[in-house]
Amino acid sequence: MSLLEVTNLRVRYDTPRGPVWAVDQVSFKLDAGETVALVGESGSGKSTTALAILGLVAFSGGTVETGEIWFGGKNLLALREDELRAVRASEIALVFQDATAALNPFLTIGLQIAEVLEVHRGLSRREALVAAGKALGDVGIAEPEARLASFPHELSGGQRQRALIAMSLIAKPKVVIADEPTTALDPALALLVLDLLRREREQNGAGVLLVSHDLELVASEAKRVHVMYAGRVAESADADELFAAPWHPYTAALWRARPRLDGERPKRLAAVAGAPVDPAALPTGCAFHPRCEFVVERCRRERPDLSGLLRAEGAMSLRSGRRSACFEKERLALPREEASTP
Amino acid sequence: MSSLLELVDLTVAYRERGGPRKLRAVDGVSLVFESGSATALVGESGSGKSTLARALVGLVEHQSGSIRVDGRDVAKLSSRELLAVRRRIQIVFQDPFGSLDPRLSVEEVLAEPLAIHKIGDARSRRARIFALLEAVGLSTQDFGRYPHEFSGGQRQRLAIARALALEPELLILDEPTSALDVSVQAQILNLLASLRERFGLAYLFITHDLALVRQMCERVAVMYFGRVVEESSVEDFFRAPLHPYSRALVALARRSPEARSLLVGADAPSPFALPSGCTFHPRCPQAPELGPRCGDERPTLARLVRERGPSVACHLHDAERAR
Numbered sequence: 001m002s003l004l005e006v007t008n009l010r011v012r013y014d015t016p017r018g019p020v021w022a023v024d025q026v027s028f029k030l031d032a033g034e035t036v037a038l039v040g041e042s043g044s045g046k047s048t049t050a051l052a053i054l055g056l057v058a059f060s061g062g063t064v065e066t067g068e069i070w071f072g073g074k075n076l077l078a079l080r081e082d083e084l085r086a087v088r089a090s091e092i093a094l095v096f097q098d099a100t101a102a103l104n105p106f107l108t109i110g111l112q113i114a115e116v117l118e119v120h121r122g123l124s125r126r127e128a129l130v131a132a133g134k135a136l137g138d139v140g141i142a143e144p145e146a147r148l149a150s151f152p153h154e155l156s157g158g159q160r161q162r163a164l165i166a167m168s169l170i171a172k173p174k175v176v177i178a179d180e181p182t183t184a185l186d187p188a189l190a191l192l193v194l195d196l197l198r199r200e201r202e203q204n205g206a207g208v209l210l211v212s213h214d215l216e217l218v219a220s221e222a223k224r225v226h227v228m229y230a231g232r233v234a235e236s237a238d239a240d241e242l243f244a245a246p247w248h249p250y251t252a253a254l255w256r257a258r259p260r261l262d263g264e265r266p267k268r269l270a271a272v273a274g275a276p277v278d279p280a281a282l283p284t285g286c287a288f289h290p291r292c293e294f295v296v297e298r299c300r301r302e303r304p305d306l307s308g309l310l311r312a313e314g315a316m317s318l319r320s321g322r323r324s325a326c327f328e329k330e331r332l333a334l335p336r337e338e339a340s341t342p
Numbered sequence: 343m344s345s346l347l348e349l350v351d352l353t354v355a356y357r358e359r360g361g362p363r364k365l366r367a368v369d370g371v372s373l374v375f376e377s378g379s380a381t382a383l384v385g386e387s388g389s390g391k392s393t394l395a396r397a398l399v400g401l402v403e404h405q406s407g408s409i410r411v412d413g414r415d416v417a418k419l420s421s422r423e424l425l426a427v428r429r430r431i432q433i434v435f436q437d438p439f440g441s442l443d444p445r446l447s448v449e450e451v452l453a454e455p456l457a458i459h460k461i462g463d464a465r466s467r468r469a470r471i472f473a474l475l476e477a478v479g480l481s482t483q484d485f486g487r488y489p490h491e492f493s494g495g496q497r498q499r500l501a502i503a504r505a506l507a508l509e510p511e512l513l514i515l516d517e518p519t520s521a522l523d524v525s526v527q528a529q530i531l532n533l534l535a536s537l538r539e540r541f542g543l544a545y546l547f548i549t550h551d552l553a554l555v556r557q558m559c560e561r562v563a564v565m566y567f568g569r570v571v572e573e574s575s576v577e578d579f580f581r582a583p584l585h586p587y588s589r590a591l592v593a594l595a596r597r598s599p600e601a602r603s604l605l606v607g608a609d610a611p612s613p614f615a616l617p618s619g620c621t622f623h624p625r626c627p628q629a630p631e632l633g634p635r636c637g638d639e640r641p642t643l644a645r646l647v648r649e650r651g652p653s654v655a656c657h658l659h660d661a662e663r664a665r
Contacts, residue, residue, distance in 0.1 A: 041523035042494075158609030186386035186550070187594035188605050195602075213524060220597050257528035259557035261580070261596055268532045269557065272525035275493040291525075 002029040002070075003207045004053070004092075004175050009067035011048050011057055017280040022048040022062065024231040025306075028224075030175065030207040035197075037210040037222035037239070041254075043279045044228040046211045050177050052077075053209070054094060055084040071175065090120035093173035095181050095197070099160040103152040103167075109136070110148025113167045120171050135166040139196055161189055165196050172204055179211040194221060215255060219243045227251045230277040230287035233306055237322040247309075247324035247333045249294045286326070294328040302327075309333055346511055346544055347375040347398070347431065351407035354390075354397050363614045367393040369568035370407065372643065375512060380538065380545040382555040382576070384591070385565035388613055391548045394565070395514045398546070399433045400424075429459055432505035436517035438497030442489040448475070448500060449485050455507045474503040477540070479533060495526035499533065506537070516548040531558060552595040556580060564588050567613060567621045570643055574652030584646075584654040586626045603627060620657065632657050 011023040023045040030036045038046040051057050055076060057064050069076040071092065076084065096102035104112055113135060114128035123131065129148060136144035139162040152160055169176065178197060182190035198221075200206045210222055218225055218239065225242050227235045227250065235248035246252040256270040274291035277283075283290050289299040306325040326332070354368040367390040375381055383391045396402045398409060400416075408415040411427050419427060435441040442451060452471045456462060462470060472482050478499040489497055498518065505513055515534070519527040535558065538545060547559055555562055555576060562579045564572040564587065572585040583589045586604065593601035606625045611617055623629040623636035635657050643655040644663045 041525060156609050156612060186610070187591065187601075188386075188610075191594060191601060215524065216597070254524055257525055259528075259531065259551075259553040261553045261556060261592075265556060268535060269528035271528035271532050273529075275495060276523050276525060 003032045004030040004209070005068075005070040006049070006053065007068045007070070009049065009052055009069070010065040011045075011052055011062050012065050013062045015280055020279045021065075021231050022279060023052065026067075026226075026228070026231075026233055028226050028233070028236065030209055032174070032205045032207050033201055034224070035201060035208040035210055035222045037212060037218040037225045038228055039212055039215060039218045039225055040228035041213055041276050043230065043277055045231040045279075046228050047179055048231075049228075050094075050179050050209065050211050053175075053177060054088055054092060055079070055081075086120065090116070090171040091173055092175040092177065093168045093171065095165060095168045095176060095178040095193070097180050097182075097184055099157070099164040100152070102164055103160060105152055107151075108148065109150050109152065109155070109163050113148075113163070113170055116167060116171050131170065132166075135170045136163060139163070139166045140192070141166075158189055158192070161185065161193065162196075165193065169196070169200055169206075172206075174206060175209065176200060176206050177209045177211065180213070181210070182217065183212075183214070197221075215243070215258060227254075230282055231279060232287070232325065234288065234326070235324045236306065238320060241320065241322060245333065247322065247329045248288075248326050249292045249328070249332065250288045252332060253291070253293075294326070294331060296328060298327050344377050345374050345413075346377045346411070348410040348413070349373045349394075349398075349407065350410065352394070352397065352404050352409065353406045354393050354402055354404045356393075358614065365613050366568050368397060368404070371565075371568075371570050372407075373563055373570060373573065375544060375546060377511060378542050378544050379561060380547065380559040381561040381563065382547045382549060382559040383563050383565060384549060384552065384555060386550065386610065388567070388610070389565040390568040391565050392516055395433060395516050395546065395548050398514060399431055400428060401433075425459065429508040430510050431512045431514065432508060432510040433514040433516060434498075434501050434505045434518050437521050438489075438494060438501050439521070441501055442497060442504075444489055447486050447488055448480075451489070451500060451504055452507055455504060459508055461508070470507070474507055477506065477537065478503040479529075493526075494522050495529060498522060498530055502530075502533070502537070506541070509541075510543070512544040512546065514546045514548065517550075518547075519554070520549070520551065534558065552580075552592065564591065567611075567616055569621065569655065571622065571655045572652060573643065574654075578652050584652055584659060585622075585656050586628050586658070587622050620655075628658060
């Protein structure tokens with residue numbers, strides 16, 4: 001059984017422009033010791049999915065309409081708030097992006113970290129502070145015991161980021177949700193955060209759910225990737241397969257559109273036409289069809305389901321669980337059989 | 343190519359909020375921008391790159407050194423001459439949501455700079471605005487719309503149109519695509535590439551994204567705590583970065599495993615307590631080989647012997663300096 005399993009999740013927000021389904025029919029699994037990525041642009045539903053796992057959709061003004069989120073033999077969506085609170089922070093932790101905003105400026109670093117253990121593990125203040133000191137040392141903070149008495153503003157940016165991660169991970173959570181964990185960080189700090197997440201996964205067997213818009217990051221960190229567009233999963237595959245040969249035109253377009261550090265430097269980038277989807281005004285049929293170079297008539301009328309390939313070669317996809325929500329996926333997946341596409 | 347803009351030993355200092363300490367956000371920077379060239383200014387947060395950009399358009403004052411346009415120090419210009427210089431150097435900010443006044447329609451956004459600089463009459467301004475909208479890929483039907491009706495990408499197009507309204511020669515682009523989605527970023531970068539060809543513009547890209555630098559620029563300057571530590575062609579920079587800090591930045595961007603060994607510790611120093619000598623020396627893996635020089639003596643930016651070669655501020659290259 002998987003560590004975390006999300007099935008058929010659907011989240012609605014009622015907006016002045018009518019109901020918006022920020023997440024629609026989203027299903028995926030996360031196993032212990034692996035990193036799974038939700039990747040997509042603004043409006044894709046990736047962050048709302050993370051909120052749902054943390055049980056925070058209601059606080060953001062949304063409603064979980066359908067779905068189940070199984071963790072530790074329980075459906076999180078059926079738990080009471082107090083039960084959920086016990087799970088949050090101790091078993092499912094969120095790594096925030098902005099350490100300055102996430103830390104309380106009026107409390108010492110030591111007290112903030114110790115509080116997690118006092119509340120969730122029932123440790124005494126003294127025991128919790130000892131553990132907090134050790135946790136700060138583990139994330140590479142020099143003189144950790146002395147730093148326990150520091151306030152956030154007395155630390156450097158790098159030390160604050162380390163302290164925040166120590167706090168997120170001190171209760172040894174089984175699932176770590178990292179929502180754009182490195183976006184605002186300088187490259188050296190980003191590397192540190194990724195190293196700490198990797199260590200948590202490898203040494204403590206945590207499952208990491210990486211939520212990001214950064215394809216390069218996802219390609220290097222995640223084992224399995226779910227590309228989201230307009231609230232739905234457009235494509236699911238192992239990271240190496242996905243970026244070697246995407247099965248969804250959106251994934252292919254995104255991957256081609258980015259400027260590169262190595263290899264050929266084109267005169268112009270292969271830009272994706274049109275604007276990111278407006279969740280409150282979804283096109284009919286496939287939500288990506290107005291921007292898609294593979295569009296056929298059916299795409300304007302029907303919404304494609306997420307599925308494997310139909311042809312014989314598709315047997316491989318059944319085994320690897322590789323799926324794409326595109327009527328024309330065979331043209332991408334098996335290009336040799338087709339006349340070259342425009 | 344001729345030099346359009348030249349910075350000579352430019353220094354911009356801020357006073358700490360509520361405190362006595364001073365911070366040199368830009369510390370003795372000398373750089374030359376040629377007409378029609380595209381230069382990138384890269385560095386981590388706090389490196390001073392955005393402060394430098396703001397100083398170039400007069401949004402912050404510099405304490406010493408000079409900004410020269412066509413060889414003339416802008417501090418010594420009359421207010422009328424200064425207005426003419428401002429017209430030639432325009433800036434586009436990172437956040438198109440914050441940089442556009444929500445109360446102004448597209449027409450008003452674009453008419454404002456023309457009015458301030460007293461260019462044309464109502465009729466010719468209207469024609470100019472239509473031409474600007476066309477140039478940035480917006481519709482002339484967008485004329486009466488307001489920024490909130492636009493997507494992020496369209497807003498950035500509008501911000502670019504506003505910067506182009508005065509027919510500048512140099513456009514400063516401060517992280518122009520970092521607030522945009524990946525699929526939209528490429529559209530805006532392609533637009534900028536076309537505009538540069540069409541109008542013969544020079545660009546100064548302020549960015550931390552090295553892939554963008556490689557796609558869009560020919561020259562690159564690396565800043566570290568207010569100082570330029572390397573200036574070279576983009577080609578040289580990616581093939582063989584010279585400064586140990588540049589090497590670390592390139593390796594980090596490539597997600598190369600050796601990146602971990604190129605920076606000693608992940609933590610940058612406090613800007614209020616910068617190390618002596620070379621600011622980078624406590625994080626530099628090569629400083630120990632060079633002995634006490636790195637901690638004692640501040641290396642100056644000097645061109646290496648090669649023709650139009652790179653400049654670097656590092657004692658490792660002391661022997662190769664051009665005399």
